[in-house]
Amino acid sequence: xxxxxxxxxxxxxxxxxxxxxxxxxxxxxxxxxxxxxxxxxxxxxxxxxxxxxxxxxxxxxxxxxxxxxxxxxxxxxxxxxxxxxxxxxxxxxxxxxxxxxxxxxxxxxxxxxxxxxxxxxxxxxxxxxxxxxxxxxxxxxxxxxxxxxxxxxxxxxxxxxxxxxxxxxxxxxxxxxxxxxxxx
Amino acid sequence: xxxxxxxxxxxxxxxxxxxxxxxxxxxxxxxxxxxxxxxxxxxxxxxxxxxxxxxxxxxxxxxxxxxxxxxxxxxxxxxxxxxxxxxxxxxxxxxxxxxxxxxxxxxxxxxxxxxxxxxxxxxxxxxxxxxxxxxxxxxxxxxxxxxxxxxxxxxxxxxxxxxxxxxxxxxxxxxxxxxxxxxxxxxxxxxxxxxxxxxxxxxxxxxxxxxxxxxxxxxxxxxxxxxxxxxxxxxxxxxxxxxxxxxxxxxxxxxxxxxxxxxxxxxxxxxxxxxxxxxxxxxxxxxxxxxxxxxxxxxxxxxxxxxxxxxxxxxxxxxxxxxxxxxxxxxxxxxxxxxxxxxxxxxxxxxxxxxxxxxxxxxxxxxxxxxxxxxxxxxxxxxxxxxxxxxxxxxxxxx
Numbered sequence: 001x002x003x004x005x006x007x008x009x010x011x012x013x014x015x016x017x018x019x020x021x022x023x024x025x026x027x028x029x030x031x032x033x034x035x036x037x038x039x040x041x042x043x044x045x046x047x048x049x050x051x052x053x054x055x056x057x058x059x060x061x062x063x064x065x066x067x068x069x070x071x072x073x074x075x076x077x078x079x080x081x082x083x084x085x086x087x088x089x090x091x092x093x094x095x096x097x098x099x100x101x102x103x104x105x106x107x108x109x110x111x112x113x114x115x116x117x118x119x120x121x122x123x124x125x126x127x128x129x130x131x132x133x134x135x136x137x138x139x140x141x142x143x144x145x146x147x148x149x150x151x152x153x154x155x156x157x158x159x160x161x162x163x164x165x166x167x168x169x170x171x172x173x174x175x176x177x178x179x180x181x182x183x184x
Numbered sequence: 185x186x187x188x189x190x191x192x193x194x195x196x197x198x199x200x201x202x203x204x205x206x207x208x209x210x211x212x213x214x215x216x217x218x219x220x221x222x223x224x225x226x227x228x229x230x231x232x233x234x235x236x237x238x239x240x241x242x243x244x245x246x247x248x249x250x251x252x253x254x255x256x257x258x259x260x261x262x263x264x265x266x267x268x269x270x271x272x273x274x275x276x277x278x279x280x281x282x283x284x285x286x287x288x289x290x291x292x293x294x295x296x297x298x299x300x301x302x303x304x305x306x307x308x309x310x311x312x313x314x315x316x317x318x319x320x321x322x323x324x325x326x327x328x329x330x331x332x333x334x335x336x337x338x339x340x341x342x343x344x345x346x347x348x349x350x351x352x353x354x355x356x357x358x359x360x361x362x363x364x365x366x367x368x369x370x371x372x373x374x375x376x377x378x379x380x381x382x383x384x385x386x387x388x389x390x391x392x393x394x395x396x397x398x399x400x401x402x403x404x405x406x407x408x409x410x411x412x413x414x415x416x417x418x419x420x421x422x423x424x425x426x427x428x429x430x431x432x433x434x435x436x437x438x439x440x441x442x443x444x445x446x447x448x449x450x451x452x453x454x455x456x457x458x459x460x461x462x463x464x465x466x467x468x469x470x471x472x473x474x475x476x477x478x479x480x481x482x483x484x485x486x487x488x489x490x491x492x493x494x495x496x497x498x499x500x501x502x503x504x505x506x507x508x509x510x511x512x513x514x515x516x517x518x519x520x521x522x523x524x525x526x527x528x529x530x531x532x533x534x535x536x537x538x539x540x541x542x543x544x545x546x547x548x549x550x551x552x553x554x555x556x557x558x559x560x561x562x563x564x565x566x567x568x569x570x571x572x573x574x575x576x577x578x579x580x581x582x583x
Contacts, residue, residue: 006342007271007274007345008336008341008342008345009269009270009271009274009345009346009348009349010265010269010323010327010345010348011327011330011331011336011345014336014337014341026337028336028337031450031453031454032454036331036336036337038334038337040337040338044512044514044515046334046335046338047334047335047336047337047338048334049334049337
């Protein structure tokens with residue numbers, strides 16, 4: 001397979017890609033970024049226009065053709081998937097959370113949700129692997145590990161408290177706009 | 185208080201500019217439906233609102249001087265863009281094929297124009313100007329047609345666009361000479377002027393190669409800075425060129441060459457294109473303002489003779505060019521057909537001729553150019569859209 005490149009002064013660039021036999025795919029890239037894709041059945045036939053794509057669309061289609069299309073849907077949560085079902089997630093503890101001002105043991109986090117708190121960040125101070133008696137304050141960031149269901153349960157019980165005091169930046173999923181009016 | 189325009193008065197300022205652009209685009213919109221390229225139609229729009237038509241029937245009209253500066257900006261930007269797309273490296277890379285094709289193009293078509301000029305008694309300078317008008321194909325019309333018809337993906341696109349690039353270089357040198365010659369006097373009197381003008385342009389060409397890459401970073405990082413500073417550089421340099429008797433258009437060309445060789449090329453092309461489009465319309469319509477339809481009718485015979493000779497001449501020279509590029513006979517014929525339209529550069533030569541102190545040249549050449557461009561832009565577009573019929577007629581169609 002050979003790809004021919006040539007300049008089209010004032011227009012852009014042209015790439016001709018050999019397909020089967022004499023057949024060629026011709027891609028004209030305009031200076032504006034627009035791509036026009038043509039097919040030429042053989043050396044002497046006229047180009048037949050197949051389609052036209054904008055710059056952005058052309059790049060997306062290109063990666064799909066390349067078999068490398070991968071664009072994770074952006075989540076608002078910072079989460080790290082560990083493989084299997086386990087994931088690690090960061091949450092800022094809102095003012096009205098049951099966890100605020102309690103110890104991990106008293107809030108009974110593990111029993112009620114299944115997740116384990118593997119670190120607590122208080123200001124600049126990070127406590128890795130905190131013991132059950134460690135206290136958690138509002139505004140602290142907790143790092144939890146568990147299955148997706150367990151992490152979701154933790155989020156629902158301690159983070160998404162929906163009383164207007166939820167200032168946990170970026171940890172709110174979807175429809176909850178912070179004052180408890182969830183549309184359903 | 186400024187008085188409003190009286191029945192037979194001149195329109196001024198904003199209103200003049202607005203009406204000029206409105207008239208030009210209105211005529212172009214009508215013409216587009218029947219497939220005529222827009223360049224000559226913008227001229228026609230200007231003819232209608234100019235002193236020779238609107239003024240002659242007692243309507244308010246626009247004096248050409250009213251929009252002269254904006255028209256000049258249009259010329260500078262047209263050539264600036266040619267320079268931007270012009271690459272010395274590309275020319276050198278393709279020099280063998282291209283220079284042969286370009287030489288055929290020049291030595292077939294230029295003499296046709298010169299012969300027509302001499303035949304109709306326009307004298308040596310007149311013949312030289314008609315030669316240029318007849319020689320130079322229209323980059324704008326041809327590039328648009330290539331894209332519209334899908335020929336851009338066919339093998340003839342390369343010799344066609346390559347020939348246009350070569351013509352741009354020739355026309356830069358040509359305009360530099362023509363400006364000095366049109367200013368008057370015998371060629372011998374003009375020598376010092378030619379020397380100064382050429383010296384300026386050569387210095388500019390060297391600066392474009394050497395200085396532009398270093399200065400480019402100062403054109404700014406934001407789009408706003410880029411547009412405004414590029415425009416400032418282009419206008420200051422082309423204005424200086426005018427003041428030493430060199431061609432402002434050619435100066436604009438070299439500023440474009442300089443910027444085109446830097447990484448700014450794509451962004452500048454993208455951001456300045458709308459400005460060029462707007463000001464180029466003012467230029468084309470301004471040519472119309474200067475055009476007296478009666479004068480165009482008066483040169484109908486030379487126009488028809490020039491069209492009848494120069495159309496086939498371009499098909500022939502382009503066809504030979506296609507052969508030099510190793511294309512089939514059918515593709516070579518298409519190369520020739522594509523190069524037929526004439527347009528914006530012929531009008532730039534016309535605008536230059538209009539400044540001549542010789543009244544015959546100042547009156548006849550612009551009228552000839554407008555008539556010729558109208559006919560050839562139409563004929564050329566027709567030649568391209570009817571290519572398959574022409575191929576069958578010429579016996580080179582292979583289906």
